[in-house]
Amino acid sequence: MDQLLRAISEDGFVKLAVVSLRDAVEQARQIHMTLPVVTAAIGRTMAAASMLGSGTKEDGGSITVRINGGGQIGNIIAVADNMGNVRGYVQNPAVDMPLRQDGKLDVGAAVGTDGTLTVIRDLGFGEPVSGSVELVNGEIAQDLAQYLAESEQVPSACALGVLLDRDQSVLCAGGYIAQLMPGAPESTIGQLEENVRKAGAVTSWLRDGSVSDLVEQVLDGFNPKILESDPVAYKCDCSRERVMGALAGIDRNEIQKILEQDKKIEVKCRFCGKIYNFTSEDFIKE
Ligand SMILES: [Zn+2]
Numbered sequence: 001m002d003q004l005l006r007a008i009s010e011d012g013f014v015k016l017a018v019v020s021l022r023d024a025v026e027q028a029r030q031i032h033m034t035l036p037v038v039t040a041a042i043g044r045t046m047a048a049a050s051m052l053g054s055g056t057k058e059d060g061g062s063i064t065v066r067i068n069g070g071g072q073i074g075n076i077i078a079v080a081d082n083m084g085n086v087r088g089y090v091q092n093p094a095v096d097m098p099l100r101q102d103g104k105l106d107v108g109a110a111v112g113t114d115g116t117l118t119v120i121r122d123l124g125f126g127e128p129v130s131g132s133v134e135l136v137n138g139e140i141a142q143d144l145a146q147y148l149a150e151s152e153q154v155p156s157a158c159a160l161g162v163l164l165d166r167d168q169s170v171l172c173a174g175g176y177i178a179q180l181m182p183g184a185p186e187s188t189i190g191q192l193e194e195n196v197r198k199a200g201a202v203t204s205w206l207r208d209g210s211v212s213d214l215v216e217q218v219l220d221g222f223n224p225k226i227l228e229s230d231p232v233a234y235k236c237d238c239s240r241e242r243v244m245g246a247l248a249g250i251d252r253n254e255i256q257k258i259l260e261q262d263k264k265i266e267v268k269c270r271f272c273g274k275i276y277n278f279t280s281e282d283f284i285k286e
Pocket of ligand 1: 236237238269270271272273274
């Protein structure tokens with residue numbers, strides 16, 4: 001089962017979020033029929049959104065992470081609620097790329113580096129707040145760290161990873177974000193950097209299912225306290241009412257034309273693939 005942990009160092013200077021997201025990313029793969037490099041890209045983006053989302057305390061709040069690096073994948077969008085439940089969408093799921101020389105999926109090449117990572121924070125009331133950064137390398141973890149440093153002034157260490165099986169299904173997925181709070185002493189920064197270096201590839205921890213061991217490693221020497229440990233899942237909040245609300249924004253004549261031609265309007269949710277059908281009766285009722 002997918003799981004999200006939040007922890008803090010005893011001195012309060014290091015905050016850590018860790019997420020294991022295998023099932024959710026596998027679900028995204030099946031919904032969108034993504035090829036491996038795209039599964040990795042959407043999985044990393046979903047992990048990022050899940051961890052950022054779980055950091056927003058407001059009920060009804062959500063976080064959107066949107067990446068467009070000008071590469072073949074096009075737009076990648078992940079939306080998470082304040083519990084870290086997440087859904088994802090990718091513009092071009094069928095991108096194929098040669099592996100990198102080290103045998104890894106070339107996410108950076110598929111995403112591209114000529115574009116931005118944008119985070120939109122919607123607190124559920126008022127105007128959503130958004131911030132953007134230029135992509136660093138399109139591998140997403142470093143781009144996310146850049147966003148947190150530049151846009152939110154929080155120095156962070158981020159690791160995101162997705163590992164696939166031979167049949168292209170997801171073996172493990174997830175990552176962590178370690179953030180330094182204002183006033184953190186130099187020694188803390190040094191220790192955290194050392195811990196992150198020693199932790200190595202995040203997928204090897206996720207694969208073993210040892211999420212709490214990963215917390216111990218990244219916060220080694222900090223006497224960490226686990227603040228929250230919650231199940232998370234792929235979750236879409238679409239509904240007939242919401243889709244109807246979106247249709248209300250479309251020109252009435254346009255709707256009329258489609259109804260006359262097809263006798264119905266079919267809308268497919270881009271996050272979960274669910275299909276909603278509307279007939280002329282649905283519009284008369286208004
Ligand atoms: Zn949906």
